[in-house]
Amino acid sequence: xxxxxxxxxxxxxxxxxxxxxxxxxxYPGTPSTEIKEYAExxxxxxxxxxxVCWCANEKTAMETALGVSYAGKRGMVSMKxxxxxxxxxxxxxxxxxxxxxxxxxxSADDPSMHSSQNEQDSRYYGKLAMIPILxxxxxxxxxxxxxxxFALSERLHVPVLLRITTRLAHSRAVVRRRKEILEQNPxxxxxxPMQFILLPLSARKRYRELLVKQERIAREAEGSPFNNWIDxxxxxxxxxxxxxxxxxxxxxxxxxxxxxxxxxxxxxPMPVRLMEDxxxxxxxxxxxxxGYPFIEELLRGYLNRGKRIMGRLDGTIPRDGxxxxxxxxxxxxxxxxxxxxVPGLIVSRPPSLCKGCPxxxxxxxxxxxxxxxxxxxxxxxxxxxxxxxxSPYRAIDxxxxxxxxxxxxKGVADAGLIPSVAVIGDSTFIHSGITGLIDxxxxxxxxxxxxxxxxxxxxxxGQPSMTSRIENIVEGVGVEKEHIRVVNPLPKxxxxxxxxxxxxxxxxxxxxxxxxxxxxxxxxxxxxQARNKTKAGEETS
Amino acid sequence: MKKDIILAGVGGQGVLSISALIGLAAMKAxxxxxxxxxxxxxxxxxxxxxxxxxxxxxxxxxxxxDGKADLILSVEPxxxxxxxxxxxxxxxxxxxxxxxxxIPNYPELDLILQEITxxxxxxxxxxxxxxxxxxxxxxxxxVMLGASIPFLNIAYEKFEEAITDFFQSKGTEIIDxxxxxxGKGSDFARKGRGW
Numbered sequence: 166x167x168x169x170x171x172x173x174x175x176x177x178x179x180x181x182x183x184x185x186x187x188x189x190x191x192y193p194g195t196p197s198t199e200i201k202e203y204a205e206x207x208x209x210x211x212x213x214x215x216x217v218c219w220c221a222n223e224k225t226a227m228e229t230a231l232g233v234s235y236a237g238k239r240g241m242v243s244m245k246x247x248x249x250x251x252x253x254x255x256x257x258x259x260x261x262x263x264x265x266x267x268x269x270x271x272s273a274d275d276p277s278m279h280s281s282q283n284e285q286d287s288r289y290y291g292k293l294a295m296i297p298i299l300x301x302x303x304x305x306x307x308x309x310x311x312x313x314x315f316a317l318s319e320r321l322h323v324p325v326l327l328r329i330t331t332r333l334a335h336s337r338a339v340v341r342r343r344k345e346i347l348e349q350n351p352x353x354x355x356x357x358p359m360q361f362i363l364l365p366l367s368a369r370k371r372y373r374e375l376l377v378k379q380e381r382i383a384r385e386a387e388g389s390p391f392n393n394w395i396d397x398x399x400x401x402x403x404x405x406x407x408x409x410x411x412x413x414x415x416x417x418x419x420x421x422x423x424x425x426x427x428x429x430x431x432x433x434p435m436p437v438r439l440m441e442d443x444x445x446x447x448x449x450x451x452x453x454x455x456g457y458p459f460i461e462e463l464l465r466g467y468l469n470r471g472k473r474i475m476g477r478l479d480g481t482i483p484r485d486g487x488x489x490x491x492x493x494x495x496x497x498x499x500x501x502x503x504x505x506x507v508p509g510l511i512v513s514r515p516p517s518l519c520k521g522c523p524x525x526x527x528x529x530x531x532x533x534x535x536x537x538x539x540x541x542x543x544x545x546x547x548x549x550x551x552x553x554x555x556s557p558y559r560a561i562d563x564x565x566x567x568x569x570x571x572x573x574x575k576g577v578a579d580a581g582l583i584p585s586v587a588v589i590g591d592s593t594f595i596h597s598g599i600t601g602l603i604d605x606x607x608x609x610x611x612x613x614x615x616x617x618x619x620x621x622x623x624x625x626x627g628q629p630s631m632t633s634r635i636e637n638i639v640e641g642v643g644v645e646k647e648h649i650r651v652v653n654p655l656p657k658x659x660x661x662x663x664x665x666x667x668x669x670x671x672x673x674x675x676x677x678x679x680x681x682x683x684x685x686x687x688x689x690x691x692x693x694q695a696r697n698k699t700k701a702g703e704e705t706s
Numbered sequence: 707m708k709k710d711i712i713l714a715g716v717g718g719q720g721v722l723s724i725s726a727l728i729g730l731a732a733m734k735a736x737x738x739x740x741x742x743x744x745x746x747x748x749x750x751x752x753x754x755x756x757x758x759x760x761x762x763x764x765x766x767x768x769x770x771x772d773g774k775a776d777l778i779l780s781v782e783p784x785x786x787x788x789x790x791x792x793x794x795x796x797x798x799x800x801x802x803x804x805x806x807x808x809i810p811n812y813p814e815l816d817l818i819l820q821e822i823t824x825x826x827x828x829x830x831x832x833x834x835x836x837x838x839x840x841x842x843x844x845x846x847x848x849v850m851l852g853a854s855i856p857f858l859n860i861a862y863e864k865f866e867e868a869i870t871d872f873f874q875s876k877g878t879e880i881i882d883x884x885x886x887x888x889g890k891g892s893d894f895a896r897k898g899r900g901w
Binding site: 170172195196198199279280332333335336337338339409412413415416417421489490491494501502503504505506507508510511512513514515516517518519549552624626697 | 733742765825
């Protein structure tokens with residue numbers, strides 16, 4: 166059996182490939198990016214047997230995967246947790262249409278916000294859509310679950326949500342690959358020609374079918390190999406451990422044997438029989454889960470009049486942040502080993518824009534041009550340039566979610582702060598900035614939009630973006646040509662760039678400035694590759 | 707056998723590649739491993755660390771428990787100190803002394819070096835200097851990798867194999883230079899540890 170050392174993300178991609186997936190779609194976002202990147206490097210993708218694509222955003226990615234499912238083949242879409250907000254419309258409705266070919270939605274949550282703006286828990290989305298949720302506890306389960314999810318989706322005719330968290334997404338371990346690699350499904354349209362037509366008349370019918378299906382969905386979870394009872398003789402405490410939380414529990418016992426009975430959850434809805442057995446046979450229940458208190462809330466109920474349930478809601482475990490072995494040890498009343506305290510002179514080292522980054526020149530020019538106006542009018546967005554909020558730049562006043570810069574700037578201008586400025590990256594502009602720009606044009610808002618075009622999706626490692634078309638798009642949605650200014654953000658062009666920023670800020674209408682210079686990381690990487698190539702050429706000749 | 711290692715440095719310094727190389731050597735030695743990395747925003751010049759766990763039995767947690775690390779291997783002097791709460795009472799801090807200064811309030815280097823000497827088991831040295839002796843300052847991470855070997859109970863040859871595999875595409879010159887850097891780091895650490 167082939168053994169591979171894989172990140173949790175990579176294990177998911179391999180599991181999907183081995184299950185005969187036809188299309189994998191994604192928008193880059195930490196901690197989910199490596200799923201698509203791994204799939205892209207696979208033999209199957211290189212030989213053109215599967216489609217692996219970056220999409221404009223998570224919504225378009227989700228819809229494309231749904232299209233693959235519609236055509237009877239297996240489709241997967243992967244995204245970070247906040248990406249599921251963007252894809253929420255097709256996601257929730259895909260539960261109403263149901264799946265034809267297996268449909269797998271992977272959402273990677275980021276408790277502790279290592280690289281995100283919130284720590285929302287995707288399991289609530291799964292519950293909202295009323296579909297099965299699987300949550301792996303280790304890399305092997307990530308592989309096995311991704312593989313099994315397609316068959317599950319086809320048995321139940323619903324999409325399946327696979328939820329992981331950062332720690333598993335970005336941790337490597339050995340994964341045993343299955344011997345048998347499944348063939349792709351044949352092309353087959355849905356048996357019921359109305360299945361994907363969600364007019365109210367048919368949607369009501371589909372929704373009722375989804376409601377009826379709930380019993381089968383629960384039965385599948387009840388008998389799932391990913392939900393287990395691990396017995397223990399000390400019934401003063403019963404433990405529910407979901408996904409990766411189980412590892413932290415076991416880590417706290419020398420021989421890996423917990424003295425208390427444990428229900429290990431990997432497949433939702435929670436298995437009622439196992440939970441009932443645990444609740445009835447133990448004095449107190451401890452819930453260990455990464456993310457929000459999803460299981461804990463359900464167990465407590467609104468009035469919380471049953472047995473004592475310990476977890477994040479009663480303070481046994483901190484309400485925010487990811488779990489770790491020490492937090493679980495404290496919850497179990499076990500000793501925690503303290504190392505040496507951090508010396509007082511250690512200072513934090515926040516991330517910063519790279520030396521030579523084009524955004525530095527853009528922010529320097531913007532800051533100087535903005536000195537003529539009062540503070541608080543630069544709305545920005547998600548990307549490397551979010552770091553412009555920190556010193557020494559302190560150039561931006563908001564970072565909320567993908568695309569919010571342009572539309573918030575319109576709101577700010579409508580409220581009376583004129584001019585207002587939006588600062589957005591090229592990839593984020595493609596993701597969800599274009600529609601906002603259309604709003605600006607439709608109401609001739611006095612907003613200057615700065616599209617920082619570094620010709621890549623830099624924050625997540627330099628994935629391609631559709632860059633060469635930025636000014637065509639801007640012109641196409643109706644921004645006047647003379648107010649579309651492309652500048653080169655280099656220190657030597659500072660004076661000239663400040664002048665251009667000033668001119669456009671003074672214009673009472675929609676203007677767009679596009680500072681364009683390639684990301685220093687991708688540019689350096691390309692240069693190195695070119696040099697290596699020349700060198701290799703010299704050696705062989 | 708169980709070895710828990712924290713690798714520390716600054717985003718862009720190559721902490722993940724050291725972690726990957728130790729992981730590769732451990733695989734060749736037939737050990738179980740778990741290696742938790744940090745991707746995303748912190749990679750832009752921020753503090754980064756990796757948890758690497760090796761054992762001859764299956765490993766549960768991807769994260770090393772507080773106060774249980776056997777080794778902190780740091781390519782930057784201040785960054786190694788940041789993870790002292792992770793270090794066990796018998797654990798070692800092995801660190802490069804060359805600072806990476808990309809923040810305005812970086813503490814005085816002498817004070818940092820003093821703090822390092824307060825750690826009961828520590829080994830601090832100029833890895834950049836050693837890398838230069840081996841042929842290039844770019845081999846500084848390989849020197850650090852070498853310095854970890856006396857603490858890991860994995861045969862030296864496994865690391866040589868890992869280096870050879872890892873730099874395969876770069877040609878024999880680069881491989882040899884890195885093998886020299888590996889030897890320098892390893893020799894120094896063996897003496898420093900009193901072997």
